[in-house]
Structures are given as structure tokens and as C-alpha cells.
Amino acid sequence: MLTLENIDAGYGPTTILQDVSLDVKEGEIVTIVGANGAGKTTTLRTIVGQIKPRAGKISFMGEDITRLPAHEVVDRGIILVPEGRQLFPDMTVRENLQMGTYRKAARDNQEQRLEEVLSLFPRVRERLDQNASSLSGGEQQMVAIARGMMAKPRILMFDEPSLGLAPIVVSQVFDVVRQIAATGTTVLIVEQNVFTTLKVAHRGYVLENGRVVLADTSEALLKNDHVRRAYLGI
Amino acid sequence: MTTFLQVLLNGLMLGGLFAIVAIGLTLIFGIVKVVNFAHGEFLMAGMFVTWLITTRLGLHPYASVIIVVPMMFLLGALTQRLLIQPLMSAEDDHVQIFATVGLSTAMINLALLIFGADIANTPNFGLRTPIEIGPVRVLTGQLYIFIAAIILVIALQLFLKNSQTGRAIRAVAQHRVAAELMGVNVPRIYILSFGLGAACVGLAAVLIAPLYPTSSNIGTYFVLTAFVVVVLGGLGSIPGAFFGALVIGLVDSLSGFYIGSDLREAVVFGIFLLILILKPSGLFGKRMTLSHLS
Structure with a gap:
């Protein structure tokens, strides 16, 4: 591939x-x-x-x-989930996830896609309308992964997803x-x-x-x- | 009391004028991270074209908006594509600043070549007629500028907040590298944003032309204040530019009346220095971190 x-x-x-x-x-x-x-x-x-x-x-x-x-x-x-999360700091979590769907193939059925992705990340759902920069490191990592998922990746690449996270969050x-x-x-x-x-x-x-x-x-x-x-x- | 109200109203109207000039400047800076020193000359170009359309075709100056705004969009987009973009990979950011300073000088001299050193008066079609609001008076043209500035701020905010492209523009402004990873064509967003900023000053040009005589150096007159406004509001903040402009407009008007009209600029630029010393991020300024700029 x-x-x-x-x-x-x-x-x-x-x-x-x-x-x-x-x-x-x-x-x-x-x-x-x-x-x-x-x-x-x-x-x-x-x-x-x-x-x-x-x-x-x-x-x-x-x-x-x-x-x-x-x-x-x-x-x-x-799709790359970059090292250090690289979220859009002054956007809400929802807007960050919407940016994930910027790729043409991911633009349809955004709401349904959001539901599917959020089912993997219950904590992210609670934070949807908060600014991305206000989240903890672990939450930010989850948003970064969720944002990558929103793009309907054919291959999803992770760069050091556990970097700087507490052991429980790493697991x-x-x-x-x-x-x-x-x-x-x-x-x-x-x-x-x-x-x-x-x-x-x-x-x-x-x-x-x-x-x-x-x-x-x-x-x-x-x-x-x-x-x-x-x-x-x- | 009436005098005070009148001075206050003049200040607000002046603020609207500063705002409509400054919005495009702060928009370009906030997204492309380039200070466009040719912004005033963009205004000048727009005013000359408004003057041409109004005098040659006998149209109402406001009608020229259909030509001037798209034309300025194109000028801005081309500036980004042909002048700034090739310099973006330059190791030293200052190169872009010099490029826009050079563009400014070139445009002033081009205007001198085409239009000469004479002043061009755009027919005002009654836009200099005062209307009375209670005890105070305001020129209709000034009032329209104020209203247009408010509408422009709201429209831009709605566009940036709610549209897919607007979101992509904000994403690029906040984290260029991450935006690229979302599939955003960053060079295209820069071209679009520079075009948008220039289109805003095009709108300003159409509205200002009937009130102020146009000349090759008119840009410098407006844009110096626009820089103060943009710094006061917080570089890159559109609502900041609006409220910053109102503050500067009021200061200008009040100090001109109560201190002395010779000292207006001294007061305005004194405030500029104070902001730089005390709160360099401005009224609405977001912290500018390296991650914003990288």
C-alpha cells in the first residue's frame, strides 16, 4: 500500500x-x-x-x-497525527475536528462521522465546545487522534503519540x-x-x-x- | 455640552474611517504574518480608480465598488503570489518587509507618473451633506463609512467562524504546519487572505474617495494611523482593529479640540509608544508564540 x-x-x-x-x-x-x-x-x-x-x-x-x-x-x-499534538490552539475542539474533514473525501456526512469518532473518545465529547488549548495533554492527544480519524484515513500515521503523557494515559x-x-x-x-x-x-x-x-x-x-x-x- | 458631544461624534466617525482602513492590514498580518507597508498605496490606487470611474462615467462613487473591490482583490492576490510567496522561503523575514516597502514606493511613483502631482477630487454626490442627529451633525458619507466598518467586521467574523474556507484560514493562522496536515493548500490560503485584505481596503477606498481629495501620497496619511490602530487592537485581531480605531479616533478628536490641533498626532503617537512599552500585545492581542508563526 x-x-x-x-x-x-x-x-x-x-x-x-x-x-x-x-x-x-x-x-x-x-x-x-x-x-x-x-x-x-x-x-x-x-x-x-x-x-x-x-x-x-x-x-x-x-x-x-x-x-x-x-x-x-x-x-x-x-493522515499524520503529529508529534506534540499540534492542535489549533484558539479553536474549539469541535472546530479542530471539523478541520479534520477538510480533505475532499471526508467532507460528506460530517455529523455521522463525528458521532462515530466520538464513540471512541467519550472524554472528547465532553470537551467539544472548549478551546483546544485549555485541555490536558492526554485530552489533547485524544483530540489530535480524533482529528486524524475525521479525515477518513486510508493510512493513519502516529508520531510519538505517548510522548509526555502519564502512564495511565499512555495505555x-x-x-x-x-x-x-x-x-x-x-x-x-x-x-x-x-x-x-x-x-x-x-x-x-x-x-x-x-x-x-x-x-x-x-x-x-x-x-x-x-x-x-x-x-x-x- | 453640545460641543463635547459633537467632538465625541467626530471622534467616532474618524474611528470608523481608521477602522475600515485598518481591517485589511490586520487581516493580512494575522494570517500571512507579513506587514504590508504598501497598504496605504493600495488605498490610494483604489481611490484613484474610484475617481476615474466617477468622473469619466459620471457614476455615483459608491457604484465603483463593483470594479474597485475585485480589482483590489486581484492586486492583493498577485502581490502575495508574485512578490511575497517567492520570498517566504527566505531565511530572513525582513526581506518581505523590504519588498512591501519597495512596492509602496513603486506605487507612489507610478501614481505620480500617471496622475501627476495634482489632487484629484472625486464628485461627492451629496455625501458631504451634514445630517442632524439631535444637537449634533455628521456628514452622510462619514456615517456610511462607520456603518460599513461595522458590517465589514461582522461579515468577516462570520466568514472566518462559519465557513469551511474561513476555518482553514484560521487554521493556517494558528498553526500552518498542522493545517497542511489537514490537507489545506497553505500557499493558496495566503493568496486568498492577501486578496481579502486588499479587497477590504478597496472598499475603504470607494467610501473615502468622495470625502478626501486623492493624491499620490494620500496612503501615507491614512496608513500611519492604521498601524497605530492595528498595534493598539492587537496585531491580527479584526474586532481589535475596530475598537482600537474608535479609541484612536476619539483621542484624535478630543486632543485636537481640547489640547490643540497641532498636537493631535503627538498625542496619538505618544499613545502608540505607550502601548508598545506597556502592552505590546494590544487590547485584543493573542499571545504570539513561535508555534503561531512557524
């Missing part, structure tokens, strides 16, 4: 990703794990068109999307990710929380210094010596 072939990318003169290849099949939950600065966020921003790769090819549903501007990538149903976030995947939405998730993420995902890629050093099923990665030593502290 989504394929990256030999991607090189970075910011300005700095190269971050080197020769990154990965693929995500329809209905899968795939994770990219790695340390801070390994290039996980850069990978997602490159997929979504906010960073133009220097080399390599990105294709989605058979179409080459390497050079498309971000809004056109999003229009194809590739709620992962529950939501599991529920979203259960509805058939394809998920690509980037996390530093390696153990929990591998428990949720089918397959994983390990990114170190901008390169894919391991790619395998989650069970295999959880048993892998390098992964256990470097990321699980076992």
Missing part, C-alpha cells in the same frame, strides 16, 4: 535518512522504533510531503507520490490505536515506547542513525538480542 524505496532525506545541509526502505500493507499495524534522533519523525514528515527526499521513491496505492506537496498527499488519505492511547486498527484502518506508528508498541504492531522497523538496521515481525523483534539490549533494557 505504502512503499518507501531507498529514501535519502534531511533538513538543509544535514542528511538524516539514508537509504531507508520500508513498506506497509493494507490493514497492517507497522511500527518504526528507534532512539531519539534516529530519523523516525523525519521519515513520517517525508512520507507526508513536508520534507522532500533527496533521493528515492515513495509510492502509495501504486502511485508515485514522492514529489507531491503535502496537501495533495493528505488528499490521498495519508489509553495504545487502546485507541488498537481499536482504530481493528476497524481496518492501516496504521504506521513511530514510538520510543518500544515494548508497548511492538506488542500492538504486526511488524516493525528499527531505525538507527537514519538507517533501517532491522526489519521483522514484532514477535521476532521482541526476541531479538540487539532490540532487547538496546531498547528494552533486558
Whole structure:
């Protein structure tokens, strides 16, 4: 469904990703794990068109999307729930969710869509008419995910959804990710929380210094010596 | 007492005038984050076109709104697309400021070339006729400007609040990167917003032309005050610009009458300095964080 072939990318003169290849099949939950600065966020921003790769090819549903501007990538149903929530601070929660439906394919039946999404997030429903900036970090993360869901994603990408959240909220976030995947939405998730993420995902890629050093099923990665030593502290 | 009421009313009317000029300026700044130093020259261009239409076609000046507003929209949109957008990737934001200063100078000289240094008087079609409200009097044209300013503020707020495009504009203003992730074509929103801001000053031009003589440097006269208004109201806030304009209008009128007309500007700009020192975010100013600007 989504394929990256030999991607090189970075910011300005700095190269971050080197020769990154990965693929995500329809209905899968795939994770990219790695340390801070390994290039996980850069990978997602490159997929979504906010960073133009220097080399390599990105294709989605058979179409080459390497050079498309971000809004056109999003229009194809590739939705990113960004790191640090990135809500619209002076909009209400409802307006934030409405922004999720900006993509053409998501504009019909907004009310029904809102009901479906809110059924996953009861807390968000209570906050609908509050300003997004007045919510707690965990609530904001739920709104960010709900906003992504409103876009009817064909693939939903999460960038560090558990970052900065209390442990109990982290497990709620992962529950939501599991529920979203259960509805058939394809998920690509980037996390530093390696153990929990591998428990949720089918397959994983390990990114170190901008390169894919391991790619395998989650069970295999959880048993892998390098992964256990470097990321699980076992 | 009547004098005081009259001075107060003059102040309010002046405030309406400042407001209608400042709304477009604050709109562009709030969304595109560019201070358009050519805003006054946009006003001047609109006034000259109003003058041309009124004198050559013999139409009521207000009729030229059908031409001037779309024309100014186009001018604003083109300014963003051809001048500002190529500079947006520049490492230094000041480049955009210099670009609009340059545009301002170019427009003033272009106007001198086309219209000469003479003053162009737009026929006023009775818009300078005073009407009496109780003991005080006001020019009909001034009253229309005041009403138009109120309608414009409300219409813009409704558009920004309730339409899909308006919401996208606010989203871009609040968090450009996140708006992009929602599928918003950010460069297009900038073009649209610059066009809208210029269209607002186009409306101002049509309404002001019958009351003030048009000349190549008329823009500077109005826009300096508009900057004070925009800073007082809080950069980017439309209701802020409106109420800021009323405050400045009242200050201008009261100080002109009770302190001395020579000192009006000193008082107005004294207030400007005080705001910058005491409350740089203005009356209605939102905190301007880096996340707003990135």
C-alpha cells in the first residue's frame, strides 16, 4: 500500500535518512522504533510531503507520490497525527475536528462521522465546545487522534503519540490505536515506547542513525538480542 | 455640552474611517504574518480608480465598488503570489518587509507618473451633506463609512467562524504546519487572505474617495494611523482593529479640540509608544508564540 524505496532525506545541509526502505500493507499495524534522533519523525514528515527526499521513491496505492506537496498527499488519505499534538490552539475542539474533514473525501456526512469518532473518545465529547488549548495533554492527544480519524484515513500515521503523557494515559492511547486498527484502518506508528508498541504492531522497523538496521515481525523483534539490549533494557 | 458631544461624534466617525482602513492590514498580518507597508498605496490606487470611474462615467462613487473591490482583490492576490510567496522561503523575514516597502514606493511613483502631482477630487454626490442627529451633525458619507466598518467586521467574523474556507484560514493562522496536515493548500490560503485584505481596503477606498481629495501620497496619511490602530487592537485581531480605531479616533478628536490641533498626532503617537512599552500585545492581542508563526 505504502512503499518507501531507498529514501535519502534531511533538513538543509544535514542528511538524516539514508537509504531507508520500508513498506506497509493494507490493514497492517507497522511500527518504526528507534532512539531519539534516529530519523523516525523525519521519515513520517517525508512520507507526508513536508520534507522532500533527496533521493528515492515513495509510492502509495501504486502511485508515485514522492514529489507531491503535502496537501495533495493528505488528499490521498495519508493522515499524520503529529508529534506534540499540534492542535489549533484558539479553536474549539469541535472546530479542530471539523478541520479534520477538510480533505475532499471526508467532507460528506460530517455529523455521522463525528458521532462515530466520538464513540471512541467519550472524554472528547465532553470537551467539544472548549478551546483546544485549555485541555490536558492526554485530552489533547485524544483530540489530535480524533482529528486524524475525521479525515477518513486510508493510512493513519502516529508520531510519538505517548510522548509526555502519564502512564495511565499512555495505555489509553495504545487502546485507541488498537481499536482504530481493528476497524481496518492501516496504521504506521513511530514510538520510543518500544515494548508497548511492538506488542500492538504486526511488524516493525528499527531505525538507527537514519538507517533501517532491522526489519521483522514484532514477535521476532521482541526476541531479538540487539532490540532487547538496546531498547528494552533486558 | 453640545460641543463635547459633537467632538465625541467626530471622534467616532474618524474611528470608523481608521477602522475600515485598518481591517485589511490586520487581516493580512494575522494570517500571512507579513506587514504590508504598501497598504496605504493600495488605498490610494483604489481611490484613484474610484475617481476615474466617477468622473469619466459620471457614476455615483459608491457604484465603483463593483470594479474597485475585485480589482483590489486581484492586486492583493498577485502581490502575495508574485512578490511575497517567492520570498517566504527566505531565511530572513525582513526581506518581505523590504519588498512591501519597495512596492509602496513603486506605487507612489507610478501614481505620480500617471496622475501627476495634482489632487484629484472625486464628485461627492451629496455625501458631504451634514445630517442632524439631535444637537449634533455628521456628514452622510462619514456615517456610511462607520456603518460599513461595522458590517465589514461582522461579515468577516462570520466568514472566518462559519465557513469551511474561513476555518482553514484560521487554521493556517494558528498553526500552518498542522493545517497542511489537514490537507489545506497553505500557499493558496495566503493568496486568498492577501486578496481579502486588499479587497477590504478597496472598499475603504470607494467610501473615502468622495470625502478626501486623492493624491499620490494620500496612503501615507491614512496608513500611519492604521498601524497605530492595528498595534493598539492587537496585531491580527479584526474586532481589535475596530475598537482600537474608535479609541484612536476619539483621542484624535478630543486632543485636537481640547489640547490643540497641532498636537493631535503627538498625542496619538505618544499613545502608540505607550502601548508598545506597556502592552505590546494590544487590547485584543493573542499571545504570539513561535508555534503561531512557524
